[in-house]
Amino acid sequence: MRAIRFETSGTAHVVDIPRPVPGPGEVLLAVTSTGVCGSDLAALRGTHPFRVPPLISGHEAGGRVAEVGPDVADVAVGDRVVVDPQRPCGTCDLCTTGGYHLCASKQMLGVAEWDGSFAEHVVVPAYTLVPAPDGVADEHLALAEPVAVAAHAVAQLGERRRERALVLGGGTIGALVARVLADGGSTVVDVVEPREHVHEVLRAVGATGVHRPDAALEPGSYDAVFVAAGVPALVERAFEAVAPGGAIVQVAVFNQAVPVPVGQLQVREIALLGTAMYTKDDFRTALDVLARHPGLADVLVSRTTSLEEGAAITTTMAAEGPGDIVKLVMVP
Numbered sequence: 001m002r003a004i005r006f007e008t009s010g011t012a013h014v015v016d017i018p019r020p021v022p023g024p025g026e027v028l029l030a031v032t033s034t035g036v037c038g039s040d041l042a043a044l045r046g047t048h049p050f051r052v053p054p055l056i057s058g059h060e061a062g063g064r065v066a067e068v069g070p071d072v073a074d075v076a077v078g079d080r081v082v083v084d085p086q087r088p089c090g091t092c093d094l095c096t097t098g099g100y101h102l103c104a105s106k107q108m109l110g111v112a113e114w115d116g117s118f119a120e121h122v123v124v125p126a127y128t129l130v131p132a133p134d135g136v137a138d139e140h141l142a143l144a145e146p147v148a149v150a151a152h153a154v155a156q157l158g159e160r161r162r163e164r165a166l167v168l169g170g171g172t173i174g175a176l177v178a179r180v181l182a183d184g185g186s187t188v189v190d191v192v193e194p195r196e197h198v199h200e201v202l203r204a205v206g207a208t209g210v211h212r213p214d215a216a217l218e219p220g221s222y223d224a225v226f227v228a229a230g231v232p233a234l235v236e237r238a239f240e241a242v243a244p245g246g247a248i249v250q251v252a253v254f255n256q257a258v259p260v261p262v263g264q265l266q267v268r269e270i271a272l273l274g275t276a277m278y279t280k281d282d283f284r285t286a287l288d289v290l291a292r293h294p295g296l297a298d299v300l301v302s303r304t305t306s307l308e309e310g311a312a313i314t315t316t317m318a319a320e321g322p323g324d325i326v327k328l329v330m331v332p
Helices: 038-045 138-155 174-184 196-205 233-241 261-267 279-291 296-300 307-320
Strands: 002-006 013-016 026-035 060-068 078-082 120-126 127-129 164-168 188-192 209-211 224-228 242-251 269-272 301-303 328-330
Touching: 002 038, 013 224, 013 307, 026 138, 038 188, 060 120, 060 138, 078 138, 078 261, 120 138, 120 279, 127 279, 138 279, 138 296, 138 328, 164 174, 164 233, 174 188, 174 224, 174 279, 196 209, 224 233, 224 307, 233 242, 242 328, 301 307, 307 328
Parallel strands: 164 188, 164 224, 188 209, 224 242, 242 269, 301 328
Antiparallel strands: 002 013, 026 060, 026 120, 026 328, 060 078, 078 127
């Protein structure tokens, strides 16, 4: 089968490898769409902590079940599904109490030990599958994973106020956080994003206001602030923007220590919340979002292409940045 291999040289190219065979408890998925994530680009650059080339990357995936291995129930050939790309240990306290997404021993799809979805087929445990509704097209199934990231981030607020929300960083995840907030009843969803060509996309996905980084926003006026870009200065800005009694949700990945004004957490009763990955419930929420907003994928996805062209574009994006691409999706 065809698959994209990431090389240590920083290039991605299509190779022919044997089609994998599902083992006990596993299924073979015919991939109908797979999305390129920032972690894929980091892997190709050689800067990702656990996605280390050479490897078959990719973890945003949906498709149709092509083959079922032994000891698999409730899954049939032809089922349309998306993949929760986490393979936890299944035995630790977190795994047995619903926190499997925080398992310290879990593996993610798209590492050297578990070939990813940048391929015609991928083998995954049957328990990772979430049924896809008819209202989401095959080529849009890959978007369930980033929407699940956004859904999980917003869910961290629990019952906290969110009428006025601010998203710092309008990339794919920031844009989807805005969509989930708007669906959840936030009346003000402001997004700060430096790339002006993305502003129209952000308005289309639900942002009520889109601002350049130098915009003057009213201090202490937002119930919830989401840090959705790995820029240390945004943490300080989040503390400036959040209202007393409000919450800051740290969404972006930081690879360095970032100062946090802990005194403000106490004096202003600010909640600083982390968010990591997602659970199956978040994928169900994500599929519901995609089904209710059939035009969302068309707004977010800048390019839908083949594995061959996708490999070349991914190589360029890793070396030079995303340019005008908000989201790249490949249809194997």
